[in-house]
Amino acid sequence: MSENSPTRPFISITSPFREPGDGVDLSSALQPILNLTSIIGLAAYLWIAFQNALDRQPLIPLALAPLLALLLLVTFRRKLSTALRSGFLVAFYLLVGITVILLGQTQSFGLLLLLTGVQIAFVFWNESAGIISFFVSLVLIILAGIFLHFGLLQPFGLEPQPLEIIPFIGWIATFILANWTLAVINRYLLKAYSMAASSEKELSQLLSEERKNLEAHIEERTRLLTRQTSLMETAGEIAHQISMETSQENLFRNTIQLIRDRLGYYHAGIFLMDEADEYAVLVSALGEAGEKMLAQGHRLKKGEEGIVGNVVARGEARIALDVGKDAVHFKNPLLPHTRSEIALPIKIGERVLGALDIQSTEPEAFSQVDIQSLQIIANQLAVALERIRLIDQLQQTVADLESGYRTETRKSWRVYIRTSRKTRGFRYDPNRKQVEPISTVNNPSQTISDPHVLNVPLQSRGEVIGMLNVKFKGGQPSPEIQRLLNTTAERLGSALETARLLEELQLRAEREHLVGDLATQVRSSTDFDHILKTTAQQLRQKLGLREVVVQILPPEEIRQGDFPLEVS
Numbered sequence: 001m002s003e004n005s006p007t008r009p010f011i012s013i014t015s016p017f018r019e020p021g022d023g024v025d026l027s028s029a030l031q032p033i034l035n036l037t038s039i040i041g042l043a044a045y046l047w048i049a050f051q052n053a054l055d056r057q058p059l060i061p062l063a064l065a066p067l068l069a070l071l072l073l074v075t076f077r078r079k080l081s082t083a084l085r086s087g088f089l090v091a092f093y094l095l096v097g098i099t100v101i102l103l104g105q106t107q108s109f110g111l112l113l114l115l116t117g118v119q120i121a122f123v124f125w126n127e128s129a130g131i132i133s134f135f136v137s138l139v140l141i142i143l144a145g146i147f148l149h150f151g152l153l154q155p156f157g158l159e160p161q162p163l164e165i166i167p168f169i170g171w172i173a174t175f176i177l178a179n180w181t182l183a184v185i186n187r188y189l190l191k192a193y194s195m196a197a198s199s200e201k202e203l204s205q206l207l208s209e210e211r212k213n214l215e216a217h218i219e220e221r222t223r224l225l226t227r228q229t230s231l232m233e234t235a236g237e238i239a240h241q242i243s244m245e246t247s248q249e250n251l252f253r254n255t256i257q258l259i260r261d262r263l264g265y266y267h268a269g270i271f272l273m274d275e276a277d278e279y280a281v282l283v284s285a286l287g288e289a290g291e292k293m294l295a296q297g298h299r300l301k302k303g304e305e306g307i308v309g310n311v312v313a314r315g316e317a318r319i320a321l322d323v324g325k326d327a328v329h330f331k332n333p334l335l336p337h338t339r340s341e342i343a344l345p346i347k348i349g350e351r352v353l354g355a356l357d358i359q360s361t362e363p364e365a366f367s368q369v370d371i372q373s374l375q376i377i378a379n380q381l382a383v384a385l386e387r388i389r390l391i392d393q394l395q396q397t398v399a400d401l402e403s404g405y406r407t408e409t410r411k412s413w414r415v416y417i418r419t420s421r422k423t424r425g426f427r428y429d430p431n432r433k434q435v436e437p438i439s440t441v442n443n444p445s446q447t448i449s450d451p452h453v454l455n456v457p458l459q460s461r462g463e464v465i466g467m468l469n470v471k472f473k474g475g476q477p478s479p480e481i482q483r484l485l486n487t488t489a490e491r492l493g494s495a496l497e498t499a500r501l502l503e504e505l506q507l508r509a510e511r512e513h514l515v516g517d518l519a520t521q522v523r524s525s526t527d528f529d530h531i532l533k534t535t536a537q538q539l540r541q542k543l544g545l546r547e548v549v550v551q552i553l554p555p556e557e558i559r560q561g562d563f564p565l566e567v568s
Contacts, residue, residue, distance in 0.1 A: 027082040030124060034075040034089060041071050067092070086124035090133060093117030098140045102148065111175050114141070119182050127187065134179050141172060224369065231373035234262045239380035248388050252284030255381055259358065260286060266361045267335055269293070270346075270381070271300070271308050272354035278302055280312045280355055289334040311343040311355045317371055318343055321364040339363045342370065344378040348386050356381060402462065409461040409497075416500055425466070454482070456489040460497040468492065514538075 045068050049061040074080060074088045097113030114137040122130025145168055146152070238258045245251040252270050259268045269290060271280035279299040285291070300306045303313030311318050320341045332338070338359040346354045356378045360366070425438035454477060458466035468489045470477075477485075518538050522531050532550050540548045 030082060030086055030089070031075075031078070033120070034071075034085065037089065037092070038071055038075040041068055067095075082124065086120060090117045090121045090125075090129075093120065094133070094137060094140070097137070098144055101141065101144045107171065111141070111171060115175065115178050115182070118179050119186065122183055123186055123190065127183075130183060134183075138172070138175070141175065224367075228369040228373070231263070231369055232376075235373040235376040238262065238377050242377075242380055242384050243387075245384060246388060246391060248385065251381070251384055251388065253286075255377070256284050256286050256290075259377070265358050265365075266337060267357075267359040269357045270354060271312070271357060272346075273302070273312060273352065274299070280308050283354075289332075292334055293332075307341055307343045308355045308357050311345050312352050315345050315347055315350065315352050317345065317375060319366050319371070321366065335359060337361045340365045342366045342374065344371070344375050346378050346382045346385070348382050353382055353385055405461045406463050409463045409465075412500070412504075413460070413463065413465050416504075427469075452476075454485065456485050458489050458493040458496065460493045465493060465496060 045061070045064055048064065052058060052060050070088065071092060074085050093113050094117040097110045097117060100110035100113060101107050118130055118133045118137055121133035238255065241258060242251055242255050245254060256268050256270065259265060267285070267287070267289065269282050269285035272283050273279070274281050279301055282290075282293050282298040285293055300309040302309055307318050307320055322340065339361055340363055341357070341359045343358075344356045345352050346356055356374065358366075358374065426435050427438055428435050452472050454470045454472065456468040456470065457464045458468055468485065470485060518535065521534050521538065525531055525534065532552070536548045536550045539550075540546075
């Protein structure tokens, strides 16, 4: 800092002592000087008091006692201002110094005391005070010389002393030179000290500002991290909850509810693309405004209307930190308090399913952290939608398969019952106490009104293939007996299905074997009549048929369907 800086002057002419703004604080250096002065002053006072006690002259010790008391008070009363303490110290040295000179014994010691007082004023007050103290001291020295030379102090017991001009001028020159030298040295030392103190203060202020900025940055960073953690935790909870949903309607409603409850936004809505992939249609929203938009069939054209339309067209998130300045924003009269808006794509791979739209009443309410957290929710929503679609598709496939299995089972059992020559059931005769085959099947509805009879259907792949008819003596059976009969019927139905399939496999194997044998015999012959005859004989014999006709017909008769063919 320059010497003539207008903000922090090195020397203040208007102030009688150095202010804190000067960049110099020497209050800590004043205390050792006061301590040493008090020790020397106390020792000198005791010596003077002892000498005057021997001469039986107590007036001088009594006169010096108040001055010593003030010195001790200023030394040990550290709460006093630096200006007051340093001012007293200057006055003390000037008074003691001129007194020593007037005594006429140790003038050099008196000059040293005056020199000390001047330098204390220069250092602890300012340069102007030092100059004033110097001239005061110089005037006192000249007056002391005049008084001593002319005997003006005889009434006070001081004898006149002849004044030698050359030594006296030498004292004054030495005094001036010593003060000048020490003033120059002190001036440059104080300047260096002031510059160092000023630099230190500036550095301290700079460090303080840096510390405040760092604390503010840390506080802001902590706030952002806290918000990010909170958003991530909320997004994780929302993602976990929506991942458990299997209904699309519940998924949308719960997602919107969680976003509004946990994150506190003004409005949230879910849009899905229509079948033509032209409009983003609002499918879920809460509140009065949301219900009105749903009732109105609110939709936004892809790539043309609103932020949502832009997002579903581009497949990228978009933020309007100030909707009043965003040209793409769609101003909805049902949401008049919206100040900022964000829309995030709901997509699987590159296929955009829709968009998650969130609006806030605060400007610039969304940051990069919000985008990341809300995009997690949108991604989980897309995954949940795809999972629900796949589940619905799988359930439909399973239902189709079950329907096909049931149809095939029903058809197979009809064919089996129609073609099978086996007994269709058995009953236990309590009178004869034996099991008898049933040639005809009774209608179960004939016994359904009988409270003693329990009809349990036999099922295979959901199709009823028979009936387990049980008659009890004592009325309806207990629930345990009914559960036992139902379990028995289930296992019986499975066993019958297994037996039927096994018979079909065996029959198919026999037919394959028959076809193989027939093919072998036919290939071994080259006679046309022998081949036809062998085929007819083998089919009748192997299949147990009554009559088989195998003949060759012209193609035109075959196309017209006019040919005799009998297999019985």
